[in-house]
Amino acid sequence: MLAxxxxxxxxxxxxxxxxxxxxxxxxxxxxxxxxxxxxAKIILPGVGxxxxxxxxxxxxxxxxxxxxxxxAGTPYLGICLGMQFLFERSDEMGDHEGLGLLPGRVTRFPVxxxxxxxxxxxxxxxxxxxxxxxRGLAPDSYAYFVHSYYCAPADPADVITVVDYGIRFAAxxxxxxxxxxxxxxxxxxxxxxxxxxxxxxL
Numbered sequence: 001m002l003a004x005x006x007x008x009x010x011x012x013x014x015x016x017x018x019x020x021x022x023x024x025x026x027x028x029x030x031x032x033x034x035x036x037x038x039x040a041k042i043i044l045p046g047v048g049x050x051x052x053x054x055x056x057x058x059x060x061x062x063x064x065x066x067x068x069x070x071x072a073g074t075p076y077l078g079i080c081l082g083m084q085f086l087f088e089r090s091d092e093m094g095d096h097e098g099l100g101l102l103p104g105r106v107t108r109f110p111v112x113x114x115x116x117x118x119x120x121x122x123x124x125x126x127x128x129x130x131x132x133x134x135r136g137l138a139p140d141s142y143a144y145f146v147h148s149y150y151c152a153p154a155d156p157a158d159v160i161t162v163v164d165y166g167i168r169f170a171a172x173x174x175x176x177x178x179x180x181x182x183x184x185x186x187x188x189x190x191x192x193x194x195x196x197x198x199x200x201x202l
Contacts, residue, residue, distance in 0.1 A: 002200070003030045003039035005066070005082075007046075007056040011186060015045045015079065018186040022197050033065040041199070042066065042074055045186075046081025050090035050106060050149070053081050054098065063099065070101055075177040077133075077199045083173065083180030084151055092149050102175055103154035113166030118148040123163045123171075123183075125191070131160040131174045133181075135198050141191045143171070143183035151182060177202070 004019070006012055006029045019027060030036050044066070046053055057063050070076045078086050087098045090106035098106070109117045122142045127134060150169040153159055161172035163182075173180045179199065185192030 001039050002027045003036055003042045004028070005030045005036075005042065005044045005057075005062065007031070007053065007060060007062070009046045009048065009053070009081065011045050011047050011080070011184065014184075014186040015043065018193060018196055019043075019200075022193060022200060024200055030062075031060055033061050036062065036065050036069060039069060039074055041202070042069060042076045043079065043199070044076070044082035044085065045079045046085065047146070048081060050081065050084055050092040050098070051094060051096040054085065054096055057085075067099060067101065070099075070178060073177060075199070075202050076101075076179065078180040079186070080147060080182060080184055083182050084149065086173070086178065086180050087151055087153070090149065101178055102158055102173065102180075104152050104158075105154075106149050106151050108149050109166065115166040118146060119150075119165050120146045123165060125161045125163065125171055125183075126168075127161050128159050129157075131172070131179075132202060133172065133174060133179050133195055133198050134161060136194050137191060143181075143185070143188040143191055145171075145183045147182060151180070 087104045163171040
């Protein structure tokens with residue numbers, strides 16, 4: 001069963017549409033711990049504010065079940081805010097605790113970098129190291145981003161893809177079976193469909 005977690009994120013339907021287009025079967029929209037049981041894979045989409053998103057997961061009593069599933073070896077793909085949730089803390093609108101599945105934090109783009117924030121639009125993905133998630137992508141692949149905060153992993157080995165936007169930041173991460181992408185694969189056309197297909201085939 002492919003669990004797609006629903007905590008009210010606005011991009012849920014577009015993610016489901018992309019998965020259905022790829023022929024994914026046995027998809028379950030998950031809103032409670034009971035529904036998460038027996039998940040073979042987990043996708044956590046997300047847009048919006050970090051603190052509000054984590055609070056919604058807390059209200060649904062999903063935080064510890066997600067941690068337990070990932071610690072038990074269930075493959076996880078976090079999309080945009082779902083990638084940011086992987087880390088220990090975020091300073092978006094205060095100081096908020098994340099899932100803590102990867103060491104590092106989420107922080108705002110520097111105000112003096114001379115580029116528009118939020119970062120919105122298409123950027124080239126620069127591969128740092130090979131990953132099953134990025135299999136089959138052309139070297140000049142582009143993906144679509146919408147965000148004001150970026151992930152700063154504590155372990156550089158967790159970074160598989162970066163993007164240059166005023167600064168160089170992590171666009172995708174992997175640690176064992178834990179994956180995250182800061183961009184929106186569901187809006188990234190052929191590149192995004194390839195990435196989602198790669199996750200389904202893990």
